[in-house]
Amino acid sequence: MSGATIKRDLRTGRPLWADSHGLGVPARPLPAPVSVDVAVVGAGVSGAFMAHELSRDHSVAVLERRAPLMGSTLASTALLQWEIDLPLTVLAEKIGGVNAQRAYLRSRQAVDALRAIVAEERIVCGLKAKHSLYLAGDAYGHRALEAEARARAEIGLDSQYLNAATLDNRYGLARTGAILSGGSASGDPARLAAGLLRRAHARGARIWSPVEVVRAVSDPDGVTLLTDTAHVVRAKSVVFCCGYEFPKGVPTPGAEVISTWAMASKPRQRGPAWLKDMLVWEASDPYLYFRMGGDGRLIVGGEDEASATAHQDKAKLRGKREILTRKLGRLLPDLAFEPDYGWAGAFGESATGLPSIGPIEGLKHAWAVMGFGGNGITYSVIASQIVATEIRGKHDPDADLYRR
Numbered sequence: 001m002s003g004a005t006i007k008r009d010l011r012t013g014r015p016l017w018a019d020s021h022g023l024g025v026p027a028r029p030l031p032a033p034v035s036v037d038v039a040v041v042g043a044g045v046s047g048a049f050m051a052h053e054l055s056r057d058h059s060v061a062v063l064e065r066r067a068p069l070m071g072s073t074l075a076s077t078a079l080l081q082w083e084i085d086l087p088l089t090v091l092a093e094k095i096g097g098v099n100a101q102r103a104y105l106r107s108r109q110a111v112d113a114l115r116a117i118v119a120e121e122r123i124v125c126g127l128k129a130k131h132s133l134y135l136a137g138d139a140y141g142h143r144a145l146e147a148e149a150r151a152r153a154e155i156g157l158d159s160q161y162l163n164a165a166t167l168d169n170r171y172g173l174a175r176t177g178a179i180l181s182g183g184s185a186s187g188d189p190a191r192l193a194a195g196l197l198r199r200a201h202a203r204g205a206r207i208w209s210p211v212e213v214v215r216a217v218s219d220p221d222g223v224t225l226l227t228d229t230a231h232v233v234r235a236k237s238v239v240f241c242c243g244y245e246f247p248k249g250v251p252t253p254g255a256e257v258i259s260t261w262a263m264a265s266k267p268r269q270r271g272p273a274w275l276k277d278m279l280v281w282e283a284s285d286p287y288l289y290f291r292m293g294g295d296g297r298l299i300v301g302g303e304d305e306a307s308a309t310a311h312q313d314k315a316k317l318r319g320k321r322e323i324l325t326r327k328l329g330r331l332l333p334d335l336a337f338e339p340d341y342g343w344a345g346a347f348g349e350s351a352t353g354l355p356s357i358g359p360i361e362g363l364k365h366a367w368a369v370m371g372f373g374g375n376g377i378t379y380s381v382i383a384s385q386i387v388a389t390e391i392r393g394k395h396d397p398d399a400d401l402y403r404r
């Protein structure tokens with residue numbers, strides 16, 4: 001590894017996507033008070049999907065306290081999955097079988113919807129259809145995965161159990177079993193969000209940054225947002241898409257902010273051919289996951305820690321990178337992995353792996369979107385569908401799944 005790489009990796013922890021091209025978003029400081037149908041607070045991927053959807057038939061203002069895309073979206077490894085952190089069989093024990101099935105099917109539809117939006121809007125973000133391989137680990141072993149694959153197949157999900165011999169023959173992976181699933185994808189999350197914001201802007205949405213929303217006051221007709229500028233924003237509805245920086249005064253029962261780590265190899269990483277079309281993750285705690293990026297970088301992540309601040313600890317970055325490299329080496333011993341980027345970020349977890357999407361108690365006309373799991377971007381899509389439907393005065397039949 002070159003000295004320059006070590007410097008970037010260990011001192012700054014710069015996420016891979018910070019160096020993506022095509023991140024330009026037409027944002028500017030708030031010049032005067034504005035009045036809109038919907039204010040979206042936060043210009044990450046959730047705010048981007050929300051603004052994109054609502055700008056079809058509403059005037060929209062996106063308010064961002066930093067530059068757009070500088071939150072967890074930039075750190076995301078963007079495995080775009082419908083598989084929830086908790087297996088269907090385990091989620092069923094927590095929220096009931098029918099609800100767990102609904103949550104899985106809704107996620108499956110959301111990944112399809114994401115792909116359709118990207119295609120329809122011609123957003124260049126390296127989106128690629130992928131299979132996923134969920135390896136037996138210390139949290140769920142081969143028997144649990146076999147039952148899980150059966151439960152998924154029963155509701156029409158494209159999941160198939162592979163035993164140890166098949167896993168070894170096909171992929172050269174030494175684990176006691178795995179689930180192979182179709183219907184996932186991966187891409188560049190920052191270019192995805194930037195593309196959505198640009199499309200929303202083209203439909204009339206305005207992106208104001210830097211503007212911090214410091215307080216929201218509602219009345220029967222709408223919400224007034226006080227900002228750290230001299231101007232207020234008036235909206236008929238407000239949607240807080242603030243990632244893991246939960247707005248003050250918004251209850252977040254069951255949601256916990258933890259830290260997670262990721263790294264990426266240099267481009268054109270050599271590896272097994274099947275890896276190009278596969279997202280790999282393991283049923284372990286802490287877990288390891290990896291996937292190829294469009295330029296042939298291998299993107300690897302995991303090693304989550306139950307701390308909201310550990311991701312800021314630069315000294316930890318090196319240790320986490322070493323652990324992830326070692327775990328990867330055990331699984332793929334022939335792969336010569338050389339980290340080029342290493343970074344960390346905050347991550348929201350909930351007891352069920354489901355997000356919290358719903359109206360804010362005590363603040364009329366206000367919605368909050370938060371508490372995502374490992375498939376946060378899939379939930380950003382679901383949030384935009386549910387909140388937009390309800391703002392349009394209709395009802396989304398799955399809204400109850402995500403209310404806290």
Ligand SMILES: Cc1cc2nc3c(=O)[nH]c(=O)nc-3n(C[C@H](O)[C@H](O)[C@H](O)COP(=O)(O)OP(=O)(O)OC[C@H]3O[C@@H](n4cnc5c(N)ncnc54)[C@H](O)[C@@H]3O)c2cc1C
Pocket residue numbers: 041042043044045046047048063064065066067068069070071072073074075076077078079080081211212213214241242243244245247260261262301344345346347372373374375376377378380
């Ligand atoms: C290392 C890592 C790996 C991940 N891997 C995956 C993965 O493989 N697949 C997946 O689906 N998800 C993954 N995630 C999760 C995913 O990235 C998040 O769910 C997603 O980025 C959340 O987007 P967001 O727009 O809600 O939040 P953010 O991107 O954090 O955006 C929120 C924005 O709100 C702004 N804001 C906050 N408060 C205010 C305020 N008061 N006024 C104005 N602006 C405000 C912030 O500045 C920020 O820009 C990963 C996350 C991390 C950290």
